[in-house]
Amino acid sequence: MKKQLLPILALLSIPTVHANEINLQALQACTFVENDFNRLLCYDNTMAGKSLSKPATTKTLTPPTNSATPNVGEPTAVANEQIVKTKNDDFGLEHKEVAKDNDNEISAVVSNVKEAPYGELIISLDNGQQWRQIGSDSLRINQNDTVIIERGMFNSFLLKKAGQNRSIRVKRTN
Numbered sequence: 250m251k252k253q254l255l256p257i258l259a260l261l262s263i264p265t266v267h268a269n270e271i272n273l274q275a276l277q278a279c280t281f282v283e284n285d286f287n288r289l290l291c292y293d294n295t296m297a298g299k300s301l302s303k304p305a306t307t308k309t310l311t312p313p314t315n316s317a318t319p320n321v322g323e324p325t326a327v328a329n330e331q332i333v334k335t336k337n338d339d340f341g342l343e344h345k346e347v348a349k350d351n352d353n354e355i356s357a358v359v360s361n362v363k364e365a366p367y368g369e370l371i372i373s374l375d376n377g378q379q380w381r382q383i384g385s386d387s388l389r390i391n392q393n394d395t396v397i398i399e400r401g402m403f404n405s406f407l408l409k410k411a412g413q414n415r416s417i418r419v420k421r422t423n
């Protein structure tokens with residue numbers, strides 16, 4: 250029985266020997282890649298033993314160095330040289346990526362105003378867009394009024410009459 254157990258233990262220990270050869274620091278560097286496709290490509294290249302190269306879409310900051318980390322090989326050196334941005338720096342700013350081109354608001358003329366069954370406004374604009382009121386705030390809007398729709402927080406939109414401060418929350422329906 251003991252003679253049969255020894256070859257089985259030897260076979261079971263082989264995968265753990267190979268698991269120690271995986272560059273854990275390079276895998277950790279892959280977690281900083283923001284783009285999903287590039288992050289998956291980074292993981293695949295690391296597991297295949299290929300050296301890391303800097304993807305074009307990552308933003309950059311240098312990672313902290315740790316002197317207790319052993320020098321594992323060339324991919325580690327490339328990973329240390331690679332400049333990476335941590336995930337925590339952009340947390341909560343994902344919606345701002347869409348609005349970086351200074352397109353935070355539009356201005357248009359109201360072509361039609363309808364009232365939905367529960368009192369929400371359905372506003373059609375001269376540019377072909379249709380917006381529906383969210384919530385129960387009130388705002389008097391008439392045909393041929395100029396309105397401004399601007400981005401709010403968390404990808405919401407606020408509609409107000411030009412020259413007024415009062416606004417209502419809206420969503421685009423078409």
